[in-house]
Amino acid sequence: MDRFIDVAVEQFARDHTEPETDLYTRLREETYREMDRPEMQVDLIEGRFLKMLVRLTGARLILELGMFTGYSALMMAEGLPEGGRLITCEIDPKAEAIARRYFAESPHGDKITIRMGPALETIKTLTGPLDLIFIDADKSNYANYYEACLPLLKTGGLIVADNVLWSGKVLHPNDANDLAIVAFNHLVQSDPRVENVCLTVRDGMMLAWKRR
Numbered sequence: 001m002d003r004f005i006d007v008a009v010e011q012f013a014r015d016h017t018e019p020e021t022d023l024y025t026r027l028r029e030e031t032y033r034e035m036d037r038p039e040m041q042v043d044l045i046e047g048r049f050l051k052m053l054v055r056l057t058g059a060r061l062i063l064e065l066g067m068f069t070g071y072s073a074l075m076m077a078e079g080l081p082e083g084g085r086l087i088t089c090e091i092d093p094k095a096e097a098i099a100r101r102y103f104a105e106s107p108h109g110d111k112i113t114i115r116m117g118p119a120l121e122t123i124k125t126l127t128g129p130l131d132l133i134f135i136d137a138d139k140s141n142y143a144n145y146y147e148a149c150l151p152l153l154k155t156g157g158l159i160v161a162d163n164v165l166w167s168g169k170v171l172h173p174n175d176a177n178d179l180a181i182v183a184f185n186h187l188v189q190s191d192p193r194v195e196n197v198c199l200t201v202r203d204g205m206m207l208a209w210k211r212r
């Protein structure tokens with residue numbers, strides 16, 4: 001993944017962000033040791049930003065699409081109050097096994113429910129209202145996830161989508177994933193149901209607030 005920010009500037013930002021605990025460091029190290037494409041994991045700044053969004057919105061029920069080894073799920077769960085819940089979707093059993101071990105170790109792990117299977121199938125089984133939705137699964141389905149989830153989101157709820165700048169490939173889309181990310185950005189930008197901002201955090205984060 002290409003970085004948009006100067007490496008030293010980004011390090012400064014990381015040094016002035018609530019640090020990871022040892023559990024997150026170990027989770028990151030194991031993910032980089034054991035998993036293909038470990039860079040899919042959110043980094044410290046994005047993780048802490050997600051936690052901050054949970055705190056600021058007062059979210060109590062969160063849906064995550066794309067758990068991987070659980071870093072972003074744990075970060076968001078940390079921001080949830082007692083009794084808050086996060087449902088997270090994944091299809092890869094190897095990622096699931098790692099996530100489950102770290103969730104078991106964390107004081108926030110019992111707020112998390114893992115739903116294995118294609119996320120679009122899991123969404124069909126859910127009833128809202130959801131307070132916050134984090135879209136970070138397969139890029140080709142971003143628009144489908146958005147359309148399937150928006151009706152479940154409460155008015156005033158927030159959708160957050162990761163990788164919306166796609167290493168800059170949104171400027172010169174070449175393959176199906178590039179085009180899907182571009183289409184997703186257009187969809188949100190032209191949707192009267194939301195107010196949105198596209199942030200240059202890490203690989204780009206789209207925030208869409210549901211107005212009705």
Ligand SMILES: C[S@@+](CC[C@H](N)C(=O)[O-])C[C@H]1O[C@@H](n2cnc3c(N)ncnc32)[C@H](O)[C@@H]1O
Pocket residue numbers: 040041042065066067068069070071072073089090091092095117118119120136137138
């Ligand atoms: C970018 S990673 C998620 C990273 C994670 N949020 C983190 O910070 O560690 C995307 C994940 O979505 C999963 N995935 C892909 N297609 C899926 C689908 N149809 N339903 C559910 N999960 C899917 C992949 O197995 C992968 O683990």
